[in-house]
Amino acid sequence: MSFLKQWLQGPMGALVYKESLEAWRDKRALLTAVTFALLFPVMITGTTVFVFKVKSENESRVALLGGEQVPLLAQRLAGDQLRVDVLQEGEPSALLAGEYDLVLQVGEDFVSQYREFGVPRLYVYMDGASKDASRARRQLQERLAPLQQQIVQQRAIARGVAPQLLAPWRLEVRDISTPSDRGKLILASVPALLIMTLFVASLATAVDASAGERERLSLENLLMQPLPPWQVVLAKTVAVASMGWLGGVLSVCALTALMPVMPLEELGMHQASSLSGVVTMGLLLMPLALLVAVVQLLLALGSKSFKDAQMRLSILQVAPLFMLMALDMSQVQLDKPIWQLLPLVGQQQWLKALLVGDVVSLPMVLAGSVVSLLLVAVFVLIGARALRRESLLGAT
Amino acid sequence: MAKELARGRVVAVACPLFIVLLALLSYSGAINAEDLAAETCHLEGWSQPLRCYQVPVGGADQSQNLAVAVAPAVNPDGSEPLYLLAGGPGQAASHLAPLLPSLAKVNRNRDIVMVDRRGSGRTGAFECGIEDELPPDLDAFAGLVSDCYDQQRQRTEGLNSRQTVDDLEQVRVSLGHEKIALWGGSWGTRTALLYQQWYPQSISALVLDAVAPIEAKVFLSAQAAEQALQQLQDACMEDKSCAGLGDWRGDLDRLLNEWETGESRLADPLTGAPMPRRVPRWELANAVRTALYDPGAAAQLPYVIHQAARGNLLPLSGLSSLFLPASDTMSMGLTFSVACAEELNRTSAEEVAADSRDTFLGTGFIDIFRTACGVWPVQERSYPEPERREHPVLLISGSADPITPPEYADTRLDYLSHKQHLVVDGGGHINTRRGCIPELIASFLDAPEQPLDSACVKDIRRPPFMADAFGPALDAEPLAEVGEVAQ
Numbered sequence: 001m002s003f004l005k006q007w008l009q010g011p012m013g014a015l016v017y018k019e020s021l022e023a024w025r026d027k028r029a030l031l032t033a034v035t036f037a038l039l040f041p042v043m044i045t046g047t048t049v050f051v052f053k054v055k056s057e058n059e060s061r062v063a064l065l066g067g068e069q070v071p072l073l074a075q076r077l078a079g080d081q082l083r084v085d086v087l088q089e090g091e092p093s094a095l096l097a098g099e100y101d102l103v104l105q106v107g108e109d110f111v112s113q114y115r116e117f118g119v120p121r122l123y124v125y126m127d128g129a130s131k132d133a134s135r136a137r138r139q140l141q142e143r144l145a146p147l148q149q150q151i152v153q154q155r156a157i158a159r160g161v162a163p164q165l166l167a168p169w170r171l172e173v174r175d176i177s178t179p180s181d182r183g184k185l186i187l188a189s190v191p192a193l194l195i196m197t198l199f200v201a202s203l204a205t206a207v208d209a210s211a212g213e214r215e216r217l218s219l220e221n222l223l224m225q226p227l228p229p230w231q232v233v234l235a236k237t238v239a240v241a242s243m244g245w246l247g248g249v250l251s252v253c254a255l256t257a258l259m260p261v262m263p264l265e266e267l268g269m270h271q272a273s274s275l276s277g278v279v280t281m282g283l284l285l286m287p288l289a290l291l292v293a294v295v296q297l298l299l300a301l302g303s304k305s306f307k308d309a310q311m312r313l314s315i316l317q318v319a320p321l322f323m324l325m326a327l328d329m330s331q332v333q334l335d336k337p338i339w340q341l342l343p344l345v346g347q348q349q350w351l352k353a354l355l356v357g358d359v360v361s362l363p364m365v366l367a368g369s370v371v372s373l374l375l376v377a378v379f380v381l382i383g384a385r386a387l388r389r390e391s392l393l394g395a396t
Numbered sequence: 397m398a399k400e401l402a403r404g405r406v407v408a409v410a411c412p413l414f415i416v417l418l419a420l421l422s423y424s425g426a427i428n429a430e431d432l433a434a435e436t437c438h439l440e441g442w443s444q445p446l447r448c449y450q451v452p453v454g455g456a457d458q459s460q461n462l463a464v465a466v467a468p469a470v471n472p473d474g475s476e477p478l479y480l481l482a483g484g485p486g487q488a489a490s491h492l493a494p495l496l497p498s499l500a501k502v503n504r505n506r507d508i509v510m511v512d513r514r515g516s517g518r519t520g521a522f523e524c525g526i527e528d529e530l531p532p533d534l535d536a537f538a539g540l541v542s543d544c545y546d547q548q549r550q551r552t553e554g555l556n557s558r559q560t561v562d563d564l565e566q567v568r569v570s571l572g573h574e575k576i577a578l579w580g581g582s583w584g585t586r587t588a589l590l591y592q593q594w595y596p597q598s599i600s601a602l603v604l605d606a607v608a609p610i611e612a613k614v615f616l617s618a619q620a621a622e623q624a625l626q627q628l629q630d631a632c633m634e635d636k637s638c639a640g641l642g643d644w645r646g647d648l649d650r651l652l653n654e655w656e657t658g659e660s661r662l663a664d665p666l667t668g669a670p671m672p673r674r675v676p677r678w679e680l681a682n683a684v685r686t687a688l689y690d691p692g693a694a695a696q697l698p699y700v701i702h703q704a705a706r707g708n709l710l711p712l713s714g715l716s717s718l719f720l721p722a723s724d725t726m727s728m729g730l731t732f733s734v735a736c737a738e739e740l741n742r743t744s745a746e747e748v749a750a751d752s753r754d755t756f757l758g759t760g761f762i763d764i765f766r767t768a769c770g771v772w773p774v775q776e777r778s779y780p781e782p783e784r785r786e787h788p789v790l791l792i793s794g795s796a797d798p799i800t801p802p803e804y805a806d807t808r809l810d811y812l813s814h815k816q817h818l819v820v821d822g823g824g825h826i827n828t829r830r831g832c833i834p835e836l837i838a839s840f841l842d843a844p845e846q847p848l849d850s851a852c853v854k855d856i857r858r859p860p861f862m863a864d865a866f867g868p869a870l871d872a873e874p875l876a877e878v879g880e881v882a883q
Contacts (some may be wrong), residue, residue, distance in 0.1 A: 008732030020443075061463040069871055069873060070870040070871055071870075071871070071872070071873050072860055072868060072869065072870045072871070072872055072873075073870045075857075075874040076860070076874075079855070101613045110870075111870065111871045114866060115866050116866075116872060117866060126504070147860075150692065150859055150860065150867070150868070151866075151868065152867075153866040154696055154862045154867040154868065155865065155866065155867050156714060157696055157700070157711055157714030157715050157717070157718075157862075158699070158703075158710070158711050158714065158862070158864075158865040158867075159710055159711075159714065159716075159865070160663050160665055160668070160709075160712075160714045161665060161668075162665035162666050162714065163714075163717065163718075164666075164717065165666065172438075172440055172441075172443070173443040174438045174443060174445075175443045175444055175445065176436075176445055177445075178445065179468075179470045179471070197401030264471070265470050265471050265504040265505070266504075268444075268468065268470055269471075270470060270471055279420065298564055
């Protein structure tokens with residue numbers, strides 16, 4: 001501990017301080033990090049709430065054309081979330097263009113055909129391009145189904161037939177998922193987005209600390225200081241990672257704060273947000289933030305110009321998202337412990353578990369984090385070797 | 397100086413962070429540790445996985461493992477779990493799993509617990525071989541029940557409400573629940589009310605559907621069934637299509653009076669073949685009584701009786717199919733053990749005569765139990781006088797319940813000081829799944845002291861009457877129905 005203290009109080013500490021100061025003074029980079037970090041949790045919350053509200057709470061309006069012939073049908077259809085207006089006449093397309101989500105037209109001779117055991121028709125007019133039409137149709141079918149069942153049961157009983165003969169079996173669904181499993185499905189994209197936040201939030205700082213510094217011609221001065229190059233790379237990595245990590249932690253905080261707003265219980269999902277969860281997720285992101293930072297720095301240092309660096313890192317920021325999505329969609333069983341040693345995949349699995357209140361294995365987290373930190377060390381050394389090349393300084 | 401301070405802060409922050417990570421991960425592992433005694437299981441009528449336990453209860457002489465199923469809360473927030481107490485007596489709590497979809501809102505933040513009491517369900521159903529098919533007459537019935545008693549006499553010991561409540565209390569402690577809320581249905585309300593008397597400190601609130609108060613003699617049900625039939629008749633008169641069936645109530649009386657003298661045989665609703673035995677009058681009267689439990693079946697009674705009185709017994713055969721034995725049949729050994737010791741023992745012949753007078757059911761229902769209890773000699777058990785209790789209680793009744801009418805909840809529970817009563821107009825026996833009742837139960841459990849806004853109860857309608865062989869008359873003006881709430 002005292003060695004680390006001495007080390008940080010020496011030239012290395014000064015270097016880290018200088019790099020951090022430059023990184024955090026850049027208001028544009030800070031704004032980018034904060035904006036993205038807050039934007040995606042808000043969007044996820046908004047989408048979830050909107051979808052649920054539309055699905056479950058909006059009232060549908062149905063025009064029942066010819067409903068005066070079948071007042072019992074009209075009464076049984078109407079109720080919570082389904083408003084039924086009985087109309088003697090009207091043009092379905094005009095009604096749909098107006099205030100109705102659905103038009104149900106009672107067929108000709110409906111009553112006489114019904115009483116004579118014919119197959120009378122009910123016509124459903126809907127605008128398939130309307131976002132409310134499918135919801136209204138589902139609600140209508142949900143109301144019609146029990147009435148239909150009652151009628152079938154009464155007709156069977158009238159003939160001395162047990163209604164159960166009409167159903168040769170009953171399908172009993174046995175769902176083996178737990179609320180946290182369902183949560184993982186619903187929040188499947190969130191860990192990848194959290195990881196992407198690290199990339200987005202540290203992008204501007206990484207470019208500025210490498211290609212930017214080179215263009216400002218201050219990198220040469222830095223390398224002339226009596227410091228080994230690996231310390232230069234490490235100091236820059238820490239500064240860049242701090243910005244990415246800020247973004248990641250902000251996202252986690254925002255997501256946790258917004259979780260109570262989401263209708264997670266209604267979706268059968270466990271709500272597991274807690275302060276300890278936030279802190280744990282924040283700490284888990286730290287080694288990954290360092291790894292992302294050093295990779296970004298290396299790519300930017302190897303670029304030919306500032307613009308080239310921006311382009312490279314822009315591509316890099318979406319790469320993990322695609323990779324994680326591809327892995328999720330593939331047949332690869334990511335739940336095997338060995339996958340947790342792989343950076344990005346490990347963090348994705350841990351975040352996924354922690355978001356829904358599941359347990360993560362402490363030894364695996366430590367092992368996975370150590371792998372990430374080892375990679376950071378390797379990349380720092382590679383960066384140090386690159387800094388020794390004079391051509392690097394000449395790139396524009 | 398400032399730089400040194402900043403560097404110092406980096407060290408001060410970095411080291412503890414790693415320690416915090418270790419602590420948090422260890423902590424999260426500890427609070428999520430699974431109870432090794434629980435197994436994942438499923439019950440019919442509910443698709444989600446449950447936690448199943450075998451919980452040991454009783455002392456050394458009467459120890460037993462009870463089968464307990466827990467529907468875990470989606471998002472537990474520390475709210476008391478809800479224990480479901482089944483009816484009968486003889487029904488298993490695990491057979492109440494089909495209620496769980498209706499109680500999904502309750503289950504969001506509370507565990508729902510189903511304990512199969514001794515002699516029921518997965519704890520070890522006490523069956524007598526009469527659950528699937530009734531014998532042709534009461535003498536044969538008595539013979540079968542007597543054989544059952546002789547063969548399993550030792551099982552009758554310990555099957556009583558006191559033992560059940562003590563067992564439930566032990567389960568509560570074993571599962572680590574500090575306080576619990578109770579939902580009781582039918583006889584389960586009796587168990588809940590006794591639990592409230594004997595372990596008031598363990599209970600937070602009660603929801604009682606189809607209330608069987610401690611002092612009520614619920615097996616005297618002929619008058620209640622008559623009232624339910626009368627309500628059905630009134631509702632039918634208001635419905636144009638049903639009113640067209642004429643005096644079906646008079647038809648029923650004639651049918652019952654002439655049943656024994658006729659040669660009519662019902663057809664088997666499953667095979668269509670004539671039934672091998674004649675259905676006795678008491679069984680016919682009980683079929684009508686049973687149909688009144690469910691408003692959907694009751695809505696078919698006027699047509700079915702109208703047709704039967706005119707010689708067409710097919711609808712009557714069809715209606716009987718609704719009461720065919722199912723997997724959730726009562727365990728009759730348990731039923732007789734409790735009913736004979738706690739109900740029939742305190743029911744006098746005079747009370748039976750008064751209850752059955754001028755009713756379609758007569759002694760048709762209670763005769764079954766009087767016959768069985770005659771050959772089921774168990775020790776009589778009495779309940780203490782109920783004492784005043786302050787727990788919030790939600791009472792639910794169907795106005796046309798043929799066995800636990802709303803009057804029971806209105807007049808026999810004066811010792812409960814915080815009660816609300818929902819009455820479903822035209823409702824039968826058990827209304828928890830109907831209309832907005834599940835929502836009201838959830839609201840009550842979340843804020844049991846608050847009066848419920850129960851206006852939505854009036855929207856619960858009787859199912860449409862069967863008007864003819866085509867089913868309900870869709871072209872007839874429907875009934876308008878009104879519910880009520882009493883404090």
